[in-house]
Amino acid sequence: MSGTPSGTRKGAGASSGTPSDPPRRRGRPAGKRAGAAAGTRERILAAAREEFSAHGYDKTSVRSIGKAADVDAALVHHYFGTKDQVFAAAIELSFGPALELPGAMAAGGPDGMGERVARFMLGVWENGATRGPLLAIVRSAVTNERAAAVFRGLVGRRVLARVAGELRVPDPEFRVQLAAAQLVGIIMLRYVVKVEPIASASPEDLVAVVAPTLQRYLTDPDVRPGAAQQQRD
Amino acid sequence: MSGTPSGTRKGAGASSGTPSDPPRRRGRPAGKRAGAAAGTRERILAAAREEFSAHGYDKTSVRSIGKAADVDAALVHHYFGTKDQVFAAAIELSFGPALELPGAMAAGGPDGMGERVARFMLGVWENGATRGPLLAIVRSAVTNERAAAVFRGLVGRRVLARVAGELRVPDPEFRVQLAAAQLVGIIMLRYVVKVEPIASASPEDLVAVVAPTLQRYLTDPDVRPGAAQQQRD
Numbered sequence: 334m335s336g337t338p339s340g341t342r343k344g345a346g347a348s349s350g351t352p353s354d355p356p357r358r359r360g361r362p363a364g365k366r367a368g369a370a371a372g373t374r375e376r377i378l379a380a381a382r383e384e385f386s387a388h389g390y391d392k393t394s395v396r397s398i399g400k401a402a403d404v405d406a407a408l409v410h411h412y413f414g415t416k417d418q419v420f421a422a423a424i425e426l427s428f429g430p431a432l433e434l435p436g437a438m439a440a441g442g443p444d445g446m447g448e449r450v451a452r453f454m455l456g457v458w459e460n461g462a463t464r465g466p467l468l469a470i471v472r473s474a475v476t477n478e479r480a481a482a483v484f485r486g487l488v489g490r491r492v493l494a495r496v497a498g499e500l501r502v503p504d505p506e507f508r509v510q511l512a513a514a515q516l517v518g519i520i521m522l523r524y525v526v527k528v529e530p531i532a533s534a535s536p537e538d539l540v541a542v543v544a545p546t547l548q549r550y551l552t553d554p555d556v557r558p559g560a561a562q563q564q565r566d
Numbered sequence: 567m568s569g570t571p572s573g574t575r576k577g578a579g580a581s582s583g584t585p586s587d588p589p590r591r592r593g594r595p596a597g598k599r600a601g602a603a604a605g606t607r608e609r610i611l612a613a614a615r616e617e618f619s620a621h622g623y624d625k626t627s628v629r630s631i632g633k634a635a636d637v638d639a640a641l642v643h644h645y646f647g648t649k650d651q652v653f654a655a656a657i658e659l660s661f662g663p664a665l666e667l668p669g670a671m672a673a674g675g676p677d678g679m680g681e682r683v684a685r686f687m688l689g690v691w692e693n694g695a696t697r698g699p700l701l702a703i704v705r706s707a708v709t710n711e712r713a714a715a716v717f718r719g720l721v722g723r724r725v726l727a728r729v730a731g732e733l734r735v736p737d738p739e740f741r742v743q744l745a746a747a748q749l750v751g752i753i754m755l756r757y758v759v760k761v762e763p764i765a766s767a768s769p770e771d772l773v774a775v776v777a778p779t780l781q782r783y784l785t786d787p788d789v790r791p792g793a794a795q796q797q798r799d
Contacts, residue, residue: 389709471708472708472709474758474759475704475705475708475709475754475758475759476622476705476708476709481758481759481760484759485759485760485761489761493761504763506762506763507763507764507767510755510761510763510764511752511764511775511776513751513755514748514751514752514754514755514764515747515748515751515779516751517750517751517754517755518746518747518748518749518750518751518752518754519744519747519751521708521747521750521751521754522743522746522747522750525707525708525714526707526708526714526717526718527714527718528718528722528726528743529739530737530739530740530743530791531740531743531744531747534740534791538791538792542744542783542789542790542791543744545782546748546779546782549778549779550775556775557775558763558767558771558775559771
C-alpha cells in the first residue's frame with residue numbers, strides 16, 4: 334500500500350507521533366518514525382493487515398509479516414512490539430472507518446440517534462473495500478482467545494467507550510453493548526453466514542427496522558442492567 | 567458419550583431410522599443401525615463432535631474422526647457420508663437443545679413470545695454443558711465457508727424455518743432472522759468476545775431488555791422487509 338522502501342535502519346531521526354497514533358507501551362522504542370522510516374512502518378502495517386486477513390491470527394507470525402513486508406522480523410518488533418501489538422495496529426487500520434462512529438453519532442443529539450448509528454455501521458459494512466479486512470478481524474477474534482482480548486481492548490476503548498461517552502443516560506456501556514449486539518448479529522447473519530432473506534435485504538430496509546431497537550437501547554430510560562432484579566425485589 | 571464399542575461390521579441388521587433422524591442423502595447406505603451398529607454410529611458421532619469442537623472444521627478430517635472413534639475412516643463414510651455430512655450431524659447433536667425452540671415458542675401464542683424466546687435461548691447458552699459444543703460450531707461456521715453453508719442449511723431448516731412457521735404475520739423468515747440477529751449478537755459479545763458489562767449481566771436482566779425487541783420483530787405489523795422502500799415510493 335505505502336511506498337518508500339528505504340531507511341530501515343534503527344535510530345533514524347527523532348520525531349514524536351501524531352495525535353492519532355495509538356498509545357505506545359513502555360519499553361518499546363519511540364520517536365523513530367520521521368521521513369523514510371514512516372514509510373517502512375506503514376509498509377509493515379499494510380503487510381500485517383494482509384497477513385492477518387489472509388491467514389487469520391493463528392497462522393500469522395511476526396516472522397511471516399516481516400517476510401511479506403520484505404524486512405527482518407526484528408524490525409517488525411522494533412516498530413510494533415509483540416504479535417498482539419501488531420494485531421492491534423492492524424485492527425485499528427481496518428476499523429478506521431468504524432472509528433468515526435462516535436463523531437457521527439454525536440452530531441445530531443438523541444433524536445434519530447438509532448437511525449444514524451444503524452445507517453453508519455451498515456454503510457461501513459456495505460463498502461466492499463472495508464468489509465474484507467473487517468471480516469478477517471472478526472474471524473480471528475471469534476476463533477482465538479488472545480485475538481479476542483486484543484479486539485475487546487481496542488474496540489472497547491476506541492469505539493464502545495467513546496460512543497458511551499456521548500450518551501447522557503445511566504448505564505451507557507450496557508446500552509451501547511446492547512446496540513452493538515444487534516448490529517453484530519446482523520453483520521454475522523448478513524455478511525458472514527449469509528442467511529436469506531436478511532443477506533439480500535436493502536440496507537435502508539434494515540436501517541428502518543433496526544433503528545427503533547437501537548434508539549430504545551441508547552435513549553430509553555427503562556433500559557437498565559438491573560431492571561429485572563429491581564422489579565422482583 | 568455412548569457405549570457398546572462392539573459391532574463395527576457393515577451390514578449388521580436392517581432397521582429404518584426413527585422419525586427424528588436427519589434426512590439421508592441419496593447414494594448413502596441406509597437402514598443399518600439396529601442394535602450394536604447404532605452404538606458404533608453414536609460413538610463416531612460423539613467422536614466427530616469432540617474433534618470438531620477441539621480442532622474446528624478446518625483441522626478435522628474423516629480420518630481423524632475415525633481415529634478418535636477407533637474405527638476405520640471408511641466406516642465414518644459408511645454411516646455419515648462426506649465430512650460435511652458428519653459436520654451436519656455433529657451440529658445437529660450440539661444444537662439438540664436449541665432445536666426445541668419452535669415448540670417452546672409456539673406453546674403460548676403471540677403474547678410474551680419475545681420473552682419466552684429470549685429466556686429459552688439464554689438458558690441454552692448459560693448451560694455450560696451445551697455452550698462448549700455450540701461455541702465450537704459457531705467458530706467453525708464463522709471461519710470456514712463450507713462449514714457456514716452446512717450450518718446455514720441445518721439451522722435454517724431445523725430452527726429458523728420452524729420458528730417462522732409458528733408466526734401468523736407477513737415475512738416470517740425476515741422477522742425470525744432479525745430476532746436471531748439480536749440473540750446472535752448477544753451471544754457473540756457475552757460468550758465469545760466477553761465484553762463487560764454484558765458478559766456479567768444476569769440472564770434475567772438481559773431477557774428483560776431484549777424481550778421487547780424480539781416481541782416487536784416477531785409480532786409487530788410495522789416490521790417488514792420492504793418498509794423503507796414503500797415509505798419512500
